[in-house]
Amino acid sequence: MTDKLKNTRILVHTAIFPWNNYTDKEVIDMDWLSGNSGNQLFRWAMLNLFKKNSHKNFVTTWDFTHNLELQKLNYDYFILPMSNTLREGSENELKYLTDILNKTDAKVLVAGLGGMFSRDGFYKFSNEKFIKKFIETVMEKTNVIGLRDNYSYKYLTEYLGYPEEKFSIIGCPSVTYNGYSRERPAYYKIHTDRYNLIDQEFKIAVNYIAGEYDYHWASFIDKVLFENQKADIFLQDIDEARLVEYGHSLVDERRHDLLVGDNQHFAYVEGRAKFIADPNRWISELKDYKFSLGTRIHGAIAAALAGLPVMIIATDSNTAGLAEYHHLPYIWDYELTEKTSVEELYYRACFEMQAYYDFFDESYDKYINFIAQNEIDLDILNKSLIPKRLFNYNNSVVGNLISSWDVYLDELSPYFELQAGESIEFKKNKKARKGSKNFWTWQNFRTKSLLQLNHKYRVTVLWEGKNKEFMLTAQDGSEVVKISDEIKENGQEVVFELEIKNDDIDHIGFSENFKTGRVHHIGIEEID
Template identity: 25%
Template sequence: MKRILLRSGKSPFDVFPVEEALHQDVIATNSGNLIFSDASHKILETPGTEVVANGMRTEVAAAERINEEYDAFVVPLANAFRPSFEGSLKRLTRLIGRLRIPVVVLGIGAQAGLNYNAARLKPMEATVREFVSAVLDRSASIGVRGEFTEQYLKDLGYRDVEVIGCPSLFMYGKELTVREKAQELTAGSRIAVNGSHSAVQKQGLDQVIDRAHARYPHLTFIGQNLSDARQLHWRDLSHANAEVTAIPTHPDHPMFREDKVRVYIDPVTWIDDLRGYDFSFGSRIHGNIAALLAGTPATVLCGDSRTLELCRYFGIPHRRIDRTTPDLDPAQLYEEADFTGLTGGHLERFERFTGFLDRNGLENTFSHGDGGASFDARMRSLAFPPGIRPWNDADISSLTSRFGWLQTRITELTLDNANLKRELERGGGKPVPGSASVYRRARRVVGRPIRKALQSGKQ
């Protein structure tokens, strides 16, 4: 049995209660990450291959164990070439540098503006070079999202670069069907809208959402950030994103009060719910890919190179967000949306993707397995929590699960403190050999008020 270690926040088969999912941040700050990691897991799982999620941990010290226990390390990435990710990229490079097994990168992207100017990436060029060189020392090529990232790496002197898009749109293999559009959207249409805090605050998406909310009573905003989820479930406003009150995930927004907001911690429920919508639009690329996987027409409002290059590669209907106006009606986007390129070119792109896997020594379920049938059957057997809704009520059932989880956490922290005290007494106030795990946990707790230790539970 071949074993693949997959960089992923969690296994698709892990079912977490909402409180625990938010506490552990299994979505790695953005639930869109799970769309492409779940797709990668499904694609790579064959009768002769076991796929194991690493929980997004980059433990350099674990390199030798990884070498002994796994046959390959597969790293699905999105916009990893960006200044804010440089520290994480460096840690990932240090880990890869110690690996002797193949390392395969799926769909990495460079983030710049809509003009494709890579000047902002110049300060991290050395970090990018070290990462790409480490990967190419252990693979035949590196898979990138689209044209901009391909040119960026070629300008740095790399030639073994392949445009493969993102694994997410290959979740169903060579099949990708988008429902035929109705004649037009009406006040009775169900519409999903998505958007980042930046798009709402700086790119005018707030005005588009407000006007759509007035026109379409069945509009639903779908957030993706961990802070969005915590605002919905806990009314936690401790994150800096809470300063953006114009986004519907904020408790002061009318869509929050009207229960017209959702955040999903599992792609399966996200995609299933979107099957019931007529249209999806907004600036979140994976929010709209989730809709397309559900067969629901969608249009992306592109705000940067990472979304633009992916839309161009896949033929996803899109519009530059800097060319939208506050009175943009989703009905106009719906009318303009043409899915011919997306569905008509899907087979060719799928074969290019599986060819990339073949050249890098990876089997896929569609060519070497059951086409994902066993994966899908196992997913259907699990009971995932529904999308997180705004906490607008105070009934007993809504309080029980939250307070029950908080009580459990308080008990755990109390035990940790007791264990720490015993270890300190044994060691005369100094660390005792073998107590490292206690100290690691204690550092996160001791010296903080309970309200900070339970920040994810603050209302």
């Protein structure tokens, strides 16, 4: 362990850490979930990035506020994994966090901040002064605040009038729980009919928010549970956890005949109501299912992390906004009809999940770059969770430089080394040995969108260099034709065209005779 990893002290807004060992019963009894198991998912997702640091140097906000000696220490970073705090009724949390912020000089990292807003627009919350105080305090201590969706961005910039450059939409950190790897189910492939059959053995993971009960969606959930014996409910709220653990009924205002509210509900009696506090076990359990359906955003994200197609039933802007950002399939609750079936939603989810997978790399790179923008030393992060396509130069990330390109930088060829500036300079790696294992001399790029079979595309490369005859290659071996090669004011513009002849692809590359050069931009457009 390096000195940095040994000595970096980090304050975290969490109750427990991923490396602590607690039973579900202990977590429930102490309510270390802060009311909802979804909170653990996004908190631990962020902590997974920092877990290589000495665990003894992590301090929870609860311990900080209850121990004066801990308040006297110097902290390098204060990490705040957030959710829907911009809402009515959050003034206690806002005051609590603002008070802690004022007691430390640590660099602050706020990620996933969102809110609960009306479908009709924004209105003045009764606790608006506390929201403003929190935001203004954070802005003094951080470069950029990470927001979960466009609704939150518009609320803070357009409604409250804060400067746009202080905010970046990064989605929810929970999506990054497994790092940059994605569970891609073997049965799922777009453009085919290879979906699981819907029968009595088809396992469905159901979720919902009891506190947002509405007969319209609740009757649909009830129908799914009644008609599908392999449909189980994954409960998340702390009172539901006590129901599963001890049989305690929910309070009257949260107990409804159509949902599991006491130990008499048929799903509870049949052992189909589950609660899992630990995110690792939660995701692992979900891998036994074929489909996730319900109103909870983190229930859906946990299922997506397990490789399931998901369909979210959005009941508010908080849920819809996050689903929109991450391109997760969703419908509004009012879209449900008597004719809506599990089959319809399942097949739709299978089709629409491709957008989630297509966007994943871009959103992950943006998330890591957001962390770098806030001057977090990337040397203390868990390197196994940082893609090889992102390279650290002067505490910036190459992925930020190519955010406007239509490709990502895939794994770097051993032949090259990079220099990041206003563009990406490919230099020959003098330490690379030809003939050694895993040595190759071409450079691939992952396309941000799938290049589809029988479609034509134009690829434009703006660059500077000496290897004038280099060509573009296609993953499926389709022929690539160089259309033009012109000197422009800011470099040499080479235009290629190709028609995908063999299969859908998501990679293109520079041929082997590209040896060195400075690349300013790579753009892709579909042509007739």
